[in-house]
Amino acid sequence: MRRALAVVVAAAVLLAASVTARAEGLEHERAEALAELAVVAARSQDAAQRTDHLSGAIAQAEQDTADRAAVLAVRPAFLNELSTLAAALRNADGKVDTAVQLASARSAQETVRAERTDPDTVVAATATLRALTQKVGTEVAGWQAAQTAGPGGPPWSSSGPDGYARVRAALDRVGGGGVGLYESSSCAGGTAPACANSNGYIKYRADIAGWSEGRLNWAMAHELAHIYQFRVWRTLTSSNAYAAMFGGDPEFLANCMAVVRGFPGSVGCSGEQQTWASGIWVGVVG
Incomplete structure (x- = not known):
């Protein structure tokens, strides 16, 4: 009877030790799983942040490209007005003073040269050149009218x-x-x-x-x-x-x-x- 009881107690001790070891093993596995999960979560968060950053960069690049294209689309009109004004200034040479108009044209040209994203700036500069051309034309027309308002014949002879x-x-x-x-x-x-x-x-x-x-x-x-x-x-x-x-x-x-x-x-x-x-x-x- 005593022998049997001793065997039972030993078996119980062994079973308890086995259960404890198993519990410790499970706890270790759980800790490892949680650590691995934390690593995976951190990597996932980093990947999400990288994705958001790249998405934002791509969107900004696409917007910059669109803005640049919009500026390039209105530049030809500016260049045409610049050419027209240059011809008007050449025609005005020796007739009227165009220093102010020339300075304004150069300022508009520098503004357009520096502009990269806002087409409205180029459109406004184009309108400025158009107004300058009209002003020069009006002043030259006044000068030409004045040349015929006096005595008949050419404005010079011996000079x-x-x-x-x-x-x-x-x-x-x-x-x-x-x-x-x-x-x-x-x-x-x-x-x-x-x-x-x-x-x-x-x-x-x-x-x-x-x-x-x-x-x-x-x-x-x-x-x-x-x-x-x-x-x-x-x-x-x-x-x-x-x-x-x-x-x-x-x-x-x-x-x-x-x-x-x-x-x-x-x-x-x-x-x-x-x-x-x-x-x-x-x-x-x-």
């Missing part, structure tokens, strides 16, 4: 086209773009090198085409001043200030007006006289 172009450039330089210009020996019977007509144009004697640039600029600024005087002539000649400050002398006033424009002659003007004379350029008689 020739080169001499005329030089005097024309001086008149444009001092702000007389669009004012008619003609060679004539009729100014004060030929004794005056140039004169202004109340109808709005200027005549010059052929020899002044050979004057120095500074002297020629002054002469054209002086005659252009007379054109502006004619525009307010009645008010000007009735002004007490004009009589007191300039002795009612339009030549003296024209000299001071030329000084205001930055083209002084041989006659000096006080600061007060210059200030008063500047008003005539904008149609104001003090």
Whole structure:
């Protein structure tokens, strides 16, 4: 009986040890499974993040490509307008001052050259060029109309086209773009090198085409001043200030007006006289 009981107890101990070992083995397997699951989950999360990143990068690249294509699609219209404006500027050479329009065109060109994603920027620059072309065309048309508004016949004779172009450039330089210009020996019977007509144009004697640039600029600024005087002539000649400050002398006033424009002659003007004379350029008689 005791022997049998001992056998039973030993068997129970062995069974308990076996169960404990099995439980420990299962726990170890469970821990390994959980660790492997964590690794798999981490790899899955990393793969998902990589997928999201790649998807975003692809979407951005596709958007960039679409934007670039949209910009390229509107560039030909800009280039066409640029070509049209260049032709207008060439036609305006020697007729009107186009420095402002040229600077604006260059700015628009740099803007388009740098633009990569926004087609509206290119469209706006194209509209700017179109407006500049129209403005140049209008100013040239005004200049051409002014050329036929004075006496009949060609605008030059003995000074020739080169001499005329030089005097024309001086008149444009001092702000007389669009004012008619003609060679004539009729100014004060030929004794005056140039004169202004109340109808709005200027005549010059052929020899002044050979004057120095500074002297020629002054002469054209002086005659252009007379054109502006004619525009307010009645008010000007009735002004007490004009009589007191300039002795009612339009030549003296024209000299001071030329000084205001930055083209002084041989006659000096006080600061007060210059200030008063500047008003005539904008149609104001003090």
